[in-house]
Amino acid sequence: MSEQFGDDIITITDEDGVEYVLEVLAVLELDGAEYYCLVPAETDDGEEDLEVTILKAVEEDGEEILAAIEDEAELERVYNVMMEELYAEEDGAEQ
Helix, strand or coil, rough: CCCCCCEEEEECCCCCCCCEEEEEEEEEEEEEEECCCCEEEECCCCCCCCCCCCEEEECCCEEEEEECCCCCHHHHHHHHHHHHHHHHHHHHHCC
16 A cells, blocks of 8 residues: 555555555455455545445565455455445444
């Protein structure tokens, strides 16, 4: 991760040097790994793109970075667990 602005907004830089400002919806620890559920932060014009991205925290050259999950089975498992937890939190907040 490049920079952290607050508890739930981060910027990341891809391999082409493009920076993205993202909001962290949730962080999940599963099987000894940490996964981040992210959406683009609100843009200057007030528009929001709600495309959800799940990235895995990995260590590279002694630094923690967020990387795409290459294994489809791992991604599906993480997505399912993350959605269960997010919906459980929503259900608990409504009651």
